[in-house]
Amino acid sequence: MESKRQQKFAGVLQEELAQVFQREGAAFLPNTLVTITRVRVSPDLAVAKVYLSFFNTNNTTLSINTVNAHSGEIRYKLGSRIRHQVRVVPELTFFVDDTNEYVERMDHLFDKIAKEPRQKDEDSE
Structure with missing residues (x-):
């Protein structure tokens, strides 16, 4: 369970x-829309796990690897934006948020189940 302090700091990180x-992501991910879906912060606020969702890309693994390769640059730019609000800029680790893919897969399975013919119960006869 995250404390209010962690949640508030995570919200600031997510916005920034x-x-x-939005402004500088096109430099290393051209034609790709990156959405930050969730940020989790350690209790000491020194480490942040950032979950990203990518749109308009065919290879999310390549995209997340590209973001991780530029994590130092991203951390520097983040630090310049929040330097007056925090003592330490957290270490950033980026992960793919596959929630949308999971929801689509589950919807597909439920649709498939709904289309299957129902078997009659022997008990009801």
Whole structure:
């Protein structure tokens, strides 16, 4: 369970990182829309796990590897934006948020189940 302090700091990071990706993300991910879906912060606020969702890309693994390769640059740009609000800029680790893919897969399975013919119960006869 995250404390209010962690949640508040995660919200600040999410907003500021969104601005960084919106303004300067095209430099390392051209024609790709990056959405920050969730940020989790350690209790000491020194480490942040950032979950990203990518649109208009065929290879999310390549995209997340590209973001991780530029994590130092992203952290620097984040630090310049929040330097007056925090003592230490957290280490950033980026992960793919595959929630949308999971939801689509589950919807597909439920649709498939719904289309299957129902078997009659022997008990009801």
